[in-house]
Amino acid sequence: MTQGSMLRKITDYANRADPYPVYAELRKTPVLHDEEGPYIVSTYWEIHGLLHDPRLSSDARNLGPQAVENLADEEDPALPPAFLRLDPPEHDRLRRLAMTPFGPPHTPRRIHAMRGELSRIIGELVDEFADRDRIDLVDDFSYPFPVTVICRLLGVPREDEPRFHHWAETLAASLDPDPDEDAAERRRVTQQARSELGLYLAELIEERRRAPGDDMLSALAAGHGPEGQMTQAELLSTAALLLVAGHETTVNLITNGMLTLLRNPDVLKQLRERPHLAVPLVEELLRYEPPVQLLPQRTPLADIDIAGVTIPKGASVWLVLASGNRDPQRFMEPDRFDPRRKDNQHLGFGSGIHSCFGAPLARLEAQLALTELARRLDNPRLLADPPEYRRNAVLRGPRHLPVAFDGLRGRDA
Amino acid sequence: MSGNGSLEALRRSGRIVIVGASLAGLRAAEALREEGFTGSLTLIGDEPHEPYDRPPLSKQVLLGKADADRTALPRHRELDAEWRLGVAATGLDMTARRVRLADGTEVPYDRLMITTGVRARPWPHPLEAELDGVFVLRTRQDAVALNRRLTAVPRRVLVIGAGFTGSEIASACRELGLEVTVAERGPAPLVGALGGVVAQVAADLQRAHGVDLRCGVMVTGLEGDSAGRLRRAHLSDGTTLDVDVAVVSLGATRNTEWLAGSGLGAGPRGIACDAGCRAFDIRGIVTDDIFVAGDVARSPHPLFNYQFLSLEHWGNAVAQAETAAHNMINASADRRPHVWVPAFWSSQFGVSIKSVGVPSLGDEVLIAQGSLAEHRFTGVYGYQGRVIAAVTFDQTKWLEHYQGLIETAAPFPPPGTTVDRRAEGLRPVPADFPDPSLPTHGPTVTLSGYSPTDRRITFTPARA
């Protein structure tokens, strides 16, 4: 199997519903490469090693001239790369600054304190299902829930969602390394979404400067942390990253979760009876159906020898997290969904310095949402299996998940 | 008696005695049960407490964020063991296979595990050590006593010795708002463990947090008042300090005195054992019924030229206990070597310091990532052209990469560049250890495999 065809298989929409057989084939060659295109890494220990390898850069400016062809976004002085796409020390500084109003050590209780609010939002959304016998889980729940949460957290007006929805979706789609698309056209569309989102956020931040709230944008704009303040451009990039990543990924985690539960009715039943099972169950979900399937944007600063292959400086490297999560060299019975799995050191949130910034929030959102859906939906069942998927191979998840049910159990059963 | 038959009998109904009921002893006991040992298990400990965790004593406990009496170690499983706590072992009869206890009783064994660890080295002048206000910090009782005194807000605390424990105590005192002087006979804190280049950062950290750090001096005397309370300390530079608390942090002494005259190869440097954790007797012959683990053990490490390493490391205690327990009840062909790569951590002044390998073997250090001045960096130590150790200050997530370089005997300095490489990281500098170890040319050994059962040692003859 040549790499060109493997690459195409990963991005091929026909494999979106079940990419795992493709990954199993990929793992036969832990680091796959042919004449052109990226080095595709698919086995657990190799991915894990590279995520902790300081020779591997996340900054696209280090890509060689050949690899840069695939690059979706260009230099944009108004909206420079966010910390996701930067290396230390800039990455570390910006991530610390972003963390200051979000989590430990400076704001350790923010996420913990949101549990009540998360439950309330979930309750209200599920209440809306009364008098219905079918829903689209994506449009009726998995999308609106994290959007509402990230808006509250950042201080973005919820009613602006129709405005930023399109920009966020365009930027999420720009991560998708689809070789069939017109690269120039995509760059243009992405660029436009970036600048429109940037303008929108600039306005919003100006407002938060005038009248600060207890939200993250107000705190980031004020910048009272020990390391001072972000520049205006850094602030905009960070805000855009948090807004987009804050819901484009969680929607998939929750939808994939419900889909997996509906395919495993015994687990669904156990979750209904023992809500605390949600805690290890979400970890298993992050292994089994991770919302971010692969990281397509890394490049070595120096030649790296790994698994018998030399990845040259400047080459494009893809780390297929979802494949590493199914590596039988690392996990027993990797294709089995086992919410009680021990030793579950999955790659669902990545690993190393770029590991998911919002992971604790995503965990709580998914734990609370799945528990409540399991508890309140009476006899839920899939109306389409597999469901229709989004196009994106990186941020993979169903576009719609039609679910039928017999009724709604009480809120405080 | 056939070998297999006796091993089976041992596993089923043998008598295993573990002397030393702290981290290593507990984990060894658990590992024995985990591996299917169903015979009698006796744990002997001189402290009256069930096994507890010591690292919190110099950090959370001093800060009042944890209770000294509530640091007992969680259990992995039911042990079904007999506990003899609060009674020290006082002797060993290797021929009769008996351990003598302080209360006059004797405990017979078929296999013995020794995990007696270390104790704090006391202040060398006994009368001064008796003064009210002079402390060491090793046990739970030490921590309770020191904590009580710190809560009463002393005028000034003197920490004698700036190793890891002393530095952590100084850090906690500053966080409590107490005035602290640290007296260190070396040129900087942690210099023996990390070398002069990195130690300078530790010194900066102390001073930036308001510690009165005095290096290159010794405390020559502690002086009390008529009531026997500590009042003053005299330093070798002629100065005098008014202090009412002194914490002696001069390292540890191995608990091997109880083995004197037993015929076991035990002394002030610990108990020598082979890579399989079997103790040597004084003739240099390896025993097959006495095993050693944890701080009290000295064992040859293939990655470090088969030097006998004794490691006062939490992770070593756990790993070595598990290996010793496994080997104790398995046939020789199924035994495993203890090839744990030395690793430790310390947190002080809000910085997480972590290290892998043996930095003190290094002759050069490369600041591969970050910057000393920013107190966030990764230092890589080289020895004879290969990577021998690494240390991180608040850059923990990179450390396992460097552990891989140590395990595979990667060349030093590592070729190629990394993220966050600064001007200071362009070339190695002398690591500046106070007593550079004598270089020896030797063969190279590397490790492979991810789990304890598939770890392999590969031997490469000396380079031409």
Next chain:
Amino acid sequence: MRIVVDLNRCQGYAQCAFLAPDVFTMHGDEALLYNPYADDTQRENVARAVAACPVQAIMAEGLDVDGVDGLSARTVTTGVR
């Protein structure tokens, strides 16, 4: 409940400090301080912290396989690489 963290494994991801802030606190950006004894009201939070630890460094006594209920005597143990 008794808790111990293998700080050799800990890489300062701080998930525990987010999810059980009364038991686990970050001291600076990467150094973890934790209370080795948590009372039973913290059981659910500690279970979340144990499950979320990306390097599985936290061991807490008395959590059952479902993470929280503590009904059975089985204990969640840390994975050994």
